[in-house]
Amino acid sequence: MLGANQYGKAECRLVRVTRDADPARPGYHEITDLNVTSQLRGDFVTCHTEGDNSQVVATDTQKNTVYAFAQEFGVGAPEDFLLRLGRHFVGGFEWVSGGRFEAEQYAWKRIGVDGVPHDHAFVRAGTETRTTVVQFDGEEAFVVSGLKDCVVLKSTGSEFHGFPRDRYTTLVETDDRILATSVTAWWRYTELGLDYDALFTGIRELLLSTFAGLHSLALQQTIFAMGKAVLEAYPMVGEVKLSCPNKHHFLVDLSPFGQENPNEVFYAADRPYGLIQATIEREGAPAEPRAWATIPGFA
Numbered sequence: 012m013l014g015a016n017q018y019g020k021a022e023c024r025l026v027r028v029t030r031d032a033d034p035a036r037p038g039y040h041e042i043t044d045l046n047v048t049s050q051l052r053g054d055f056v057t058c059h060t061e062g063d064n065s066q067v068v069a070t071d072t073q074k075n076t077v078y079a080f081a082q083e084f085g086v087g088a089p090e091d092f093l094l095r096l097g098r099h100f101v102g103g104f105e106w107v108s109g110g111r112f113e114a115e116q117y118a119w120k121r122i123g124v125d126g127v128p129h130d131h132a133f134v135r136a137g138t139e140t141r142t143t144v145v146q147f148d149g150e151e152a153f154v155v156s157g158l159k160d161c162v163v164l165k166s167t168g169s170e171f172h173g174f175p176r177d178r179y180t181t182l183v184e185t186d187d188r189i190l191a192t193s194v195t196a197w198w199r200y201t202e203l204g205l206d207y208d209a210l211f212t213g214i215r216e217l218l219l220s221t222f223a224g225l226h227s228l229a230l231q232q233t234i235f236a237m238g239k240a241v242l243e244a245y246p247m248v249g250e251v252k253l254s255c256p257n258k259h260h261f262l263v264d265l266s267p268f269g270q271e272n273p274n275e276v277f278y279a280a281d282r283p284y285g286l287i288q289a290t291i292e293r294e295g296a297p298a299e300p301r302a303w304a305t306i307p308g309f310a
């Protein structure tokens with residue numbers, strides 16, 4: 012018997028140019044760069060068991076809808092774009108009872124020419140990506156937003172000591188180390204109709220300022236503080252998940268060269284790395300009963 016299933020078009024790369032972004036400045040463009048995945052859930056049993064495609068909204072159609080909606084409605088916040096897409100499929104086809112719609116958004120900055128931001132020339136703003144997953148269960152929608160590949164480092168204000176020692180422990184205790192990670196964060200909204208762009212900006216800033224400001228005794232403590240700060244400042248967020256590799260920086264032993272190394276020269280190792288993950292939940296908040304409506308990534 013057929014179990015859980017979903018299908019759609021993955022990674023529709025969409026760049027939307029808004030040519031009339033500022034009516035006072037002809038030729039001043041804005042761009043939105045997304046990677047959109049659309050997947051439908053519903054009654055697709057006979058397609059799987061008999062090859063009956065009479066209810067199969069083709070993945071090609073799903074892809075076309077992404078581009079057509081970008082033209083007709085613009086993109087706006089990726090959360091709003093995905094909500095519109097999901098409502099279209101769930102509302103438009105009786106047997107489509109839900110779906111999962113995902114977007115990554117890549118950031119671009121204007122190129123400065125003689126110090127002036129160019130009207131229509133852009134440079135990719137690093138590797139950091141804004142992420143969104145919108146899921147539908149009937150008309151009910153669940154929005155999870157986040158970011159990934161946001162690489163941060165602090166060159167002091169981090170210690171790690173007091174851990175148990177056994178016959179395999181070699182790590183030296185430290186009261187001053189580099190703390191570096193690549194933040195992947197997800198936060199689940201418990202309301203709809205929000206200003207998702209403003210929330211993204213505010214939550215991202217709060218995550219980063221908490222990373223910077225907390226004197227850290229462990230990366231675990233840092234990520235808990237980051238999630239807690241978001242829950243305290245944003246009542247519409249029910250849960251935050253963080254996944255953070257500990258990007259180790261090892262002090263180089265310069266004594267063979269007769270040199271001191273007072274915490275200044277480090278070897279940036281890329282693997283293995285500690286992998287620190289946590290869910291920070293609002294106390295007393297009802298757990299989301301649909302496992303799939305919580306954030307993907309880890310248990």
Ligand SMILES: O=c1[nH]c(=O)c2[nH]c(=O)[nH]c2[nH]1
Pocket residue numbers: 171182228229230231257285
């Ligand atoms: O912040 C850290 N948490 C750990 O669990 C850990 N383990 C380790 O070797 N170094 C670190 N650092």
